[in-house]
Amino acid sequence: MTMPFYVPPEQAMKDKADYARKGIARGRSLVATVYADGILLAAENSSKALHKISEIYDRIAFAGVGRFNEFDQLRMAGVRHADTKGYAYSREDVDARSLANLYAQFLGQVFTHELKPFEVEILVAELGVAGFPDQLYHILYDGSVADESRFTVLGGDADTIAERLESGWRADWPLPEALTSAVRALAGPERTLSPSDLEVAVLSRANGRRAFRRLVDGELEEALSAGSGQPA
Amino acid sequence: MTLPLFSPAEDPGPSFPELLRRQPLPGLPRWEAADVPAGKWALPGAPGLPGAAWVPAGQVRPSGPDLDLPHGTTVVALRYAEGVVMAGDRRATEGHTIAHRSIEKVFPADHWSGVCIAGVAGFAIEMVRLFQTQLEHYEKLEGMPLSLEGKANQLSQMVRGNLPMAMQGLAVIPLFAGWDTRRKVGRIFTFDVTGGRYEETDHHATGSGGRDARTTIKLGWREGLGRDEAIELAIQGLYEAADEDSATGGPDVVRGIYPTVATIGPRGFAYVEESEVAERFRALIARKSGEGGGPR
DSSP, X not given: OOOOOOOXXXXXXXXXXXHXXXXXXXXXXXXXXXXXXXXEEEEEOOOSSSOSEEEEETTEEEEEEEOHHHHHHHHHHHHHHHHHXXXXXXXXXXXXXXXXXXXXXXXXXHHHHSSSOOOEEEEEEEOOOTTOOOEEEEEOTTSOEEEESSEEEESTTHHHHHHHHHHHOOTTOOHHHHHHHHHHHHHTTTOOOOGGGEEEEEEEGGGOSSOEEEEOHHHHHHHHHHHHTSOO | OOOOOOOGGGOOTTOHHHHHHHSOOTXXXXXXXXXXXXXXXXXXXXXXXXXXXXOOTTOOOXXXXXXXXXXXXXXXXXXXXXXXXXXXXXXXXXXXXXXXXXXXXXXXXXXXXXXEEEEEHXXXXXXXXXXXHHHHHHHXXXXXXOOHHHHHHHHHHHHHHTHHHHHTTOOEEEEEEEEETTTXXXXXXXXXXXXXXXEESSEXXXXXXXXXXXXXXXXXXXXXXXXXXXXXXXXXXXXXXXXXXXXXXXXXXXXXXXXXXXXXXXXXXXXXXXXXXXXXXXXXXXXXXXXXXXXX
């Protein structure tokens, strides 16, 4: 009989974190920022069918980077949670904070107890109404949650992209300006991203009950060209 | 609540009722077909949809002439050049008394379709809520909305799920209409208590005053009606139904309560402004008064 090697817990956790981080860094990043009329979510994603950004509920959006099947599983669970809660209580009772906590608990549980952690970083964005501010809950592979009210970046290259976005950031910038800055931050100084490389959606106060809307084809191009005319 | 995650074998897919079956609602009594006492109130073994075979334990009451539950009455739908007009009166009755003067019977099902209800109000409104949730749930999980026919079939299954209750006299008969975004045409679907689903070509009305409304609409309907003409015809249908049927509410000029009217066209579901409906009813009443009130 062979004896298993002793692995100190610090080492085990570090190995898992490194593994998850490596998996996440392989994919492209995602930016979410508040703008004048709501929240903008922009991701580098050349697929038109496999979405990184999607709708959870009336005022709540979901975004994920990393392994598609893993964050899509979390997205579906989020939709199921929100719809059940809204049906059992009321549409007003569905909030992002409790969903973010559920995600955090689940990811934390998997990170400590399972052999393989989830290789994902996810975002739960909520449009504020009736005096409440917009909220961005950024949840990491190990279940740690960060709560932002300005902007946040998901993915392997998050720190560099966040630095680029920070310089011109304003809370009340109009959509074209916010979008152009977000895309420039995602691309970096050496590259330019065309509309076909992007997946963009907004949670907008102008959209009525279901605030989530995707910006596709013509609309996206229009917003990008309107934004690039202004000083970045 | 916990995060609703399922193994691939147990995944409920894009069905919201199936999800509720796997994960009962939080903070509510568990609703099970098995809780219903056997005998006269026994329900079929196979659990149907919520609101149907799911009845809170010990809360089943006998139906029949001695039990008066709020009933919704007349609703109409008719096709016009750019879509469908749906309308419903505002009265709910409990036996021979008026239960509510201003209930709503016309609801948006999703952006492109609407549903109106006649029958036991409690079940009907719950069915509409479940139907609305299911359409949106499907759309979010699958990334695209159901086809109009798919929506009609979903509703038909919900009506069929209510069959045991319908057998006790607690029937719900919806009327479903929408804009078919693929065929670019407005379509109307009707149902019977067994969940039978029938597509109407031009117009339909259901509920206690449905027959009278249908006759009026039938006489006035022609291909290619404009929006205003179609709304006018729906209003006339409801007026005549209220004239003949005691359970259908007419325009209440004293309280300012008028039937609900909605249009569903290429731009989706929209309620017609209450002021517009009121204005049309006032004109109709003035016209009728001018003619000496019409035939008696």
